[in-house]
Amino acid sequence: MEKFDFAVIGGGSAGYAAAAEAARSGLKTVCVEGGKEVGGLCILRGCMPSKTLIESANRFLTLRRAKEFGLSAGGIGFDARAMIERKRRLIDEFAKYRVKQLNGGRFEFLRGRAEFADAHRITVKLSAGGEKQFEAATVLISTGSVINLIDLPGLVETEYLDSDAVLQCERVPRSVAVLGGGAIALEFAHFYSALGVGVTVVQRSGQVLKDADPDVVEALTSALRNRGVQIICDTKLIRAERSANGKRVLYEKNGAEHYVEADEILYALGRKPAVRGLGLENAGVETEKSGAIAVNDRMQTSQAHIFAAGDVTGLFEIVHIAIQQGELAARNVLRLLKAEPLIPIDYRLKMFVMFPEPQLALLGLTEREAANRGLEVRAARYPFNDHGKSMIRGETEGFVKLIVEAKNGEIVGAAVVGPEASELIHEITVAMNFRSTAATLASIPHYHPTLSEIWTYPAAELAQSLGH
Numbered sequence: 001m002e003k004f005d006f007a008v009i010g011g012g013s014a015g016y017a018a019a020a021e022a023a024r025s026g027l028k029t030v031c032v033e034g035g036k037e038v039g040g041l042c043i044l045r046g047c048m049p050s051k052t053l054i055e056s057a058n059r060f061l062t063l064r065r066a067k068e069f070g071l072s073a074g075g076i077g078f079d080a081r082a083m084i085e086r087k088r089r090l091i092d093e094f095a096k097y098r099v100k101q102l103n104g105g106r107f108e109f110l111r112g113r114a115e116f117a118d119a120h121r122i123t124v125k126l127s128a129g130g131e132k133q134f135e136a137a138t139v140l141i142s143t144g145s146v147i148n149l150i151d152l153p154g155l156v157e158t159e160y161l162d163s164d165a166v167l168q169c170e171r172v173p174r175s176v177a178v179l180g181g182g183a184i185a186l187e188f189a190h191f192y193s194a195l196g197v198g199v200t201v202v203q204r205s206g207q208v209l210k211d212a213d214p215d216v217v218e219a220l221t222s223a224l225r226n227r228g229v230q231i232i233c234d235t236k237l238i239r240a241e242r243s244a245n246g247k248r249v250l251y252e253k254n255g256a257e258h259y260v261e262a263d264e265i266l267y268a269l270g271r272k273p274a275v276r277g278l279g280l281e282n283a284g285v286e287t288e289k290s291g292a293i294a295v296n297d298r299m300q301t302s303q304a305h306i307f308a309a310g311d312v313t314g315l316f317e318i319v320h321i322a323i324q325q326g327e328l329a330a331r332n333v334l335r336l337l338k339a340e341p342l343i344p345i346d347y348r349l350k351m352f353v354m355f356p357e358p359q360l361a362l363l364g365l366t367e368r369e370a371a372n373r374g375l376e377v378r379a380a381r382y383p384f385n386d387h388g389k390s391m392i393r394g395e396t397e398g399f400v401k402l403i404v405e406a407k408n409g410e411i412v413g414a415a416v417v418g419p420e421a422s423e424l425i426h427e428i429t430v431a432m433n434f435r436s437t438a439a440t441l442a443s444i445p446h447y448h449p450t451l452s453e454i455w456t457y458p459a460a461e462l463a464q465s466l467g468h
């Protein structure tokens with residue numbers, strides 16, 4: 001039986017990063033990918049296709065606002081089929097590149113579904129037919145996640161779109177009821193509303209993005225509401241059904257039954273770790289109640305030589321963190337094989353970005369997380385509606401927020417709701433990487449007029465109030 005130093009199950013973002021890192025270190029590595037297509041979620045049905053469609057919608061939104069900028073843009077419209085076709089072209093290109101990387105010869109790449117026979121032997125049902133079994137000294141499970149379909153009566157019969165379907169859908173409905181209030185739900189709510197579709201978001205918790213600070217959520221939801229998106233929180237879904245005008249979602253709120261009627265239902269109630277068929281029990285790998293593979297901060301599972309990374313760990317559903325975890329797992333595999341101490345993962349710079357308009361970005365600690373850790377912090381905000389460059393751009397909703405440790409002014413977190421939030425946050429990521437204080441950030445030159453210079457205002461305010 002063939003023997004490998006390291007076997008990677010799942011060739012998505014985490015798996016590819018881990019296999020490439022291990023192969024660079026000279027480990028004899030195999031990567032098994034069981035999807036119908038190769039590329040992983042981010043490329044095929046996640047980050048890239050969704051942002052491609054959102055880009056089309058954003059440009060349409062700009063055209064709709066032409067008059068405000070003294071421009072005329074008559075007869076504007078969109079062609080959903082052409083938007084999907086553009087997305088298809090780009091995704092094909094990204095996927096082809098990933099296929100080339102996986103087949104690059106640095107490690108063995110197998111197409112097929114992998115299953116543990118025991119803690120060191122893996123059986124692969126090859127896509128081309130037949131089976132292959134091999135032995136691995138160490139393993140990484142990076143099988144990602146799948147859509148978590150809850151048991152909502154009538155939903156399947158009524159029919160619905162999920163994120164996979166929206167990314168293929170060449171028809172734009174007149175109105176959409178979005179179930180869920182996470183990143184995927186809100187990005188698609190934005191996508192449809194930018195195209196002029198009536199959107200209602202129905203969320204179970206008291207706020208959308210339940211882990212974010214309330215001021216940040218409020219800035220985003222009030223901007224979306226200003227654009228006509230209805231957001232209903234604190235609900236309990238009852239059932240879905242067809243109605244004379246389309247589809248209906250019934251829910252309970254404040255003890256009474258209500259419903260939303262729409263042309264289409266978009267199901268965006270989350271994803272769950274993809275562990276089915278992996279034979280984890282044969283390998284003695286333990287999972288959490290949610291099905292997520294339990295890992296320690298070295299990315300090891302309950303079996304010290306089996307690691308896990310990415311969505312399958314249920315920790316974050318963020319691609320650069322999946323890559324960070326995959327690379328760290330590969331480095332730790334090498335250390336384990338050399339009997340050296342393993343390195344822990346560091347989430348100090350954890351970042352979360354969403355791409356509606358306005359965009360939202362969170363970095364490091366939220367105020368709530370800081371409080372939970374007993375860390376004494378100060379926060380300062382500055383609104384985009386008082387900032388020259390955002391006024392020029394006509395994008396004045398939202399604010400930036402800096403969070404610093406009270407004792408020394410070190411930046412420990414930041415948030416942006418506003419124009420180019422996804423880009424603006426990176427300045428603070430660099431500052432935090434070098435453990436900058438608010439005073440240092442305030443003293444760094446910023447060109448005028450730019451969006452970036454907005455950071456100097458909360459930084460200066462904090463530096464002054466803390467006396468640094």
Ligand SMILES: Cc1cc2nc3c(=O)[nH]c(=O)nc-3n(C[C@H](O)[C@H](O)[C@H](O)COP(=O)(O)OP(=O)(O)OC[C@H]3O[C@@H](n4cnc5c(N)ncnc54)[C@H](O)[C@@H]3O)c2cc1C
Pocket residue numbers: 009010011012013014015032033034035036039040041042043045046047048050051112113114115142143144145163184274277278309310311312316317318319320322
């Ligand atoms: C609509 C949408 C938008 C998103 N947008 C963003 C965004 O803008 N930014 C961001 O950071 N994140 C975004 N995400 C999340 C991001 O895509 C994921 O966090 C990331 O792709 C997870 O990578 P992964 O390697 O863990 O899993 P995947 O990339 O899903 O890789 C897992 C691979 O394992 C394979 N596999 C599964 N089981 C087996 C098996 N038994 N044998 C062999 N192979 C197997 C699968 O075929 C798959 O290719 C988005 C997700 C969605 C759905």
